[in-house]
Amino acid sequence: MDIKFVKRDVLKEKPDQKNLGFGKYMTDYMFVMDWDQGIGWHDARIEPYGPIEINPSCVTLHYAQETFEGLKAYRTKDGRILLFRPEMNAKRMITSNERLCMPGFPEDMFVEAIEELVKVEKDWIPSEPETSLYIRPFVFATEASLGVHQAISYKFMVICCPVGAYYPEGINPVKILVEDELVRAVQGGTGFTKCGGNYAASILGQVRAEAKGCTQVLWLDGVNRKYVEEVGTMNIMFKINGEIYTAPIEGTVLPGVTRDSIIHILKDWGYKVNETHLSVDDLMKAGHDGTLEESFGTGTAAVISPVGEFVYKDDSVVVNDFKIGELTQRLYDYLTGIQWGNEEDKYGWTREVL
Amino acid sequence: MDIKFVKRDVLKEKPDQKNLGFGKYMTDYMFVMDWDQGIGWHDARIEPYGPIEINPSCVTLHYAQETFEGLKAYRTKDGRILLFRPEMNAKRMITSNERLCMPGFPEDMFVEAIEELVKVEKDWIPSEPETSLYIRPFVFATEASLGVHQAISYKFMVICCPVGAYYPEGINPVKILVEDELVRAVQGGTGFTKCGGNYAASILGQVRAEAKGCTQVLWLDGVNRKYVEEVGTMNIMFKINGEIYTAPIEGTVLPGVTRDSIIHILKDWGYKVNETHLSVDDLMKAGHDGTLEESFGTGTAAVISPVGEFVYKDDSVVVNDFKIGELTQRLYDYLTGIQWGNEEDKYGWTREVL
Ligand SMILES: Cc1ncc(COP(=O)(O)O)c(C=O)c1O
Numbered sequence: 054m055d056i057k058f059v060k061r062d063v064l065k066e067k068p069d070q071k072n073l074g075f076g077k078y079m080t081d082y083m084f085v086m087d088w089d090q091g092i093g094w095h096d097a098r099i100e101p102y103g104p105i106e107i108n109p110s111c112v113t114l115h116y117a118q119e120t121f122e123g124l125k126a127y128r129t130k131d132g133r134i135l136l137f138r139p140e141m142n143a144k145r146m147i148t149s150n151e152r153l154c155m156p157g158f159p160e161d162m163f164v165e166a167i168e169e170l171v172k173v174e175k176d177w178i179p180s181e182p183e184t185s186l187y188i189r190p191f192v193f194a195t196e197a198s199l200g201v202h203q204a205i206s207y208k209f210m211v212i213c214c215p216v217g218a219y220y221p222e223g224i225n226p227v228k229i230l231v232e233d234e235l236v237r238a239v240q241g242g243t244g245f246t247k248c249g250g251n252y253a254a255s256i257l258g259q260v261r262a263e264a265k266g267c268t269q270v271l272w273l274d275g276v277n278r279k280y281v282e283e284v285g286t287m288n289i290m291f292k293i294n295g296e297i298y299t300a301p302i303e304g305t306v307l308p309g310v311t312r313d314s315i316i317h318i319l320k321d322w323g324y325k326v327n328e329t330h331l332s333v334d335d336l337m338k339a340g341h342d343g344t345l346e347e348s349f350g351t352g353t354a355a356v357i358s359p360v361g362e363f364v365y366k367d368d369s370v371v372v373n374d375f376k377i378g379e380l381t382q383r384l385y386d387y388l389t390g391i392q393w394g395n396e397e398d399k400y401g402w403t404r405e406v407l
Numbered sequence: 408m409d410i411k412f413v414k415r416d417v418l419k420e421k422p423d424q425k426n427l428g429f430g431k432y433m434t435d436y437m438f439v440m441d442w443d444q445g446i447g448w449h450d451a452r453i454e455p456y457g458p459i460e461i462n463p464s465c466v467t468l469h470y471a472q473e474t475f476e477g478l479k480a481y482r483t484k485d486g487r488i489l490l491f492r493p494e495m496n497a498k499r500m501i502t503s504n505e506r507l508c509m510p511g512f513p514e515d516m517f518v519e520a521i522e523e524l525v526k527v528e529k530d531w532i533p534s535e536p537e538t539s540l541y542i543r544p545f546v547f548a549t550e551a552s553l554g555v556h557q558a559i560s561y562k563f564m565v566i567c568c569p570v571g572a573y574y575p576e577g578i579n580p581v582k583i584l585v586e587d588e589l590v591r592a593v594q595g596g597t598g599f600t601k602c603g604g605n606y607a608a609s610i611l612g613q614v615r616a617e618a619k620g621c622t623q624v625l626w627l628d629g630v631n632r633k634y635v636e637e638v639g640t641m642n643i644m645f646k647i648n649g650e651i652y653t654a655p656i657e658g659t660v661l662p663g664v665t666r667d668s669i670i671h672i673l674k675d676w677g678y679k680v681n682e683t684h685l686s687v688d689d690l691m692k693a694g695h696d697g698t699l700e701e702s703f704g705t706g707t708a709a710v711i712s713p714v715g716e717f718v719y720k721d722d723s724v725v726v727n728d729f730k731i732g733e734l735t736q737r738l739y740d741y742l743t744g745i746q747w748g749n750e751e752d753k754y755g756w757t758r759e760v761l
């Protein structure tokens with residue numbers, strides 16, 4: 054791919070690595086590429102990060118024809134830069150775009166765009182423990198036209214920002230509200246994609262959870278409102294009686310890259326992993342009778358996030374005395390070890406950019 | 408409300424009223440107003456229609472926190488300008504915004520914004536039969552921040568475009584595909600709102616319908632995939648054995664302004680209207696045994712759109728020999744008569760702007 058580089062005159066000042074937060078500081082550059090019907094993808098460029106112009110009748114502002122991805126670049130102790138399974142994000146974005154009737158692209162193109170931007174922004178990748186560069190690829194319709202239809206022009210962009218440790222004071226278990234009224238996804242819908250509409254629809258659940266003193270929502274299936282699916286921006290796993298349970302990938306749950314990686318590791322460690330429909334009643338029962346040993350969310354942002362408590366209607370169960378479980382900790386250490394290059398990458402998951 | 412007016416130097420040339428299409432020509436001006444946390448709505452203005460600047464990390468581009476409305480301004484034979492039940496659109500947008508955790512506003516503010524813009528753009532309202540000015544109010548998050556959350560800043564905008572007769576060659580019945588795999592909405596989701604995500608999710612259904620020679624999709628409920636809900640951008644009604652059937656407003660179907668108006672009229676005309684769950688099997692059966700007398704979609708764009716045929720799996724039924732039904736035609740004539748000021752407005756639905 055031929056990528057034009059448009060230099061900026063003055064680079065931004067880099068923020069304090071101890072105080073990065075999430076998405077507060079965007080880097081100096083962004084990758085941009087256009088798609089037009091009859092032409093395909095064209096005009097790849099890396100240009101100064103800054104506002105874009107959009108027509109008020111742009112399809113995206115009205116009908117949300119938009120998808121995104123999220124991954125990270127990690128700086129190792131010996132100064133190499135690693136990506137973690139970027140081809141998985143490429144595949145998922147291709148799947149998302151198909152569902153949303155948006156243009157696809159070769160996996161290579163997606164990965165190359167990210168690699169080239171990361172190379173340009175290498176000085177933005179922080180070196181403090183557990184910091185990384187968050188990378189946000191996204192595609193959206195740019196056509197200006199008010200009829201509801203498949204748009205004929207799109208933009209693919211990649212932007213990035215340095216991010217701090219997700220839990221600056223060490224990993225803390227989270228309290229999760231099981232949502233019994235609102236629904237995130239249903240078979241035949243868009244739950245398996247990373248399209249904007251899924252997230253807009255989820256905000257109310259998040260707001261309600263916070264009002265009840267919880268930090269996250271656990272969604273139930275949209276048909277029976279009974280089976281556990283996933284958390285706001287994480288897949289979720291349960292260790293019950295020594296075995297692992299997590300929702301299957303059947304159209305409603307996002308196929309998380311972290312989820313897939315953790316399942317590989319767990320199987321290699323000899324755990325039985327049940328990708329099956331676990332009912333919230335069985336979950337609460339396991340919580341009460343003590344067979345629910347651990348639970349954790351999996352996602353790019355926090356990698357592994359232990360669950361300390363589930364609240365469902367008038368009931369609630371505390372998991373492992375609200376402390377991070379042994380297996381949860383071991384998974385966190387091992388997977389982050391691979392990501393930051395401190396563990397041998399026996400699965401071949403990391404990809405060296407520099 | 409204090410609205411600042413920013414004049415444009417040169418007005419656009421008005422398009423040929425015989426060839427307006429839908430959404431091809433935007434007018435000279437747009438209404439814009441901002442909302443910020445702690446301040447509320449501020450800086451109402453009518454300014455030249457043109458591109459806006461948006462940050463690449465704007466919440467709307469990633470998480471589709473956006474809602475919209477659609478209504479029309481009609482020019483009567485004696486030159487008055489009418490809106491049709493704009494307070495219904497205001498109410499619906501307030502409901503949409505609540506579900507999407509976006510700021511609400513007083514109904515008056517919504518209606519005033521539209522009235523003021525329509526006054527400025529009065530020369531854009533066409534006078535050819537069945538033409539009108541389509542008005543598109545929309546609200547979207549403007550905050551630049553990548554965390555999934557309720558945004559802290561928004562824009563409310565109103566744009567408009569003259570539109571032609573929906574069926575330039577007279578009303579033609581449409582052929583509709585009953586979609587049995589993809590789902591538009593489910594209880595607990597956002598089906599009752601006009602949020603962007605609903606429409607992005609629906610495009611694939613539309614594309615598939617067109618591939619099968621149909622012009623529209625009829626959606627079934629997301630739980631049983633059995634009960635008839637609504638069409639792409641219309642509610643749908645059936646006349647079976649002299650009675651009217653249409654899906655109830657229970658959280659999945661959009662509460663259409665046209666639907667509500669037609670139900671009022673039908674009841675006044677002595678029809679029994681059943682707002683109930685009609686299964687697709689019962690619909691096809693009624694089609695085959697001849698009790699399905701008429702069917703039509705209702706929506707702002709086409710007002711009333713007769714259905715000529717339903718295709719469901721390997722089955723299909725033709726309605727009323729693919730001709731517009733008597734009641735459908737009578738409803739169309741009467742309601743458009745009120746909207747264009749040719750019928751007495753006994754319901755008080757029209758609102759004179761000028
Ligand atoms: C809804 C949802 N589920 C799960 C995940 C976890 O996916 P991944 O592990 O690829 O980050 C995410 C975040 O990306 C998400 O948004």
Ligand SMILES: Cc1ncc(COP(=O)(O)O)c(C=O)c1O
Pocket residue numbers: 477637638639640641642661662663664665666705706707708
């Ligand atoms: C999904 C959907 N259903 C129904 C309608 C009809 O609503 P109204 O009669 O208010 O235009 C519309 C169009 O606005 C729509 O988008």
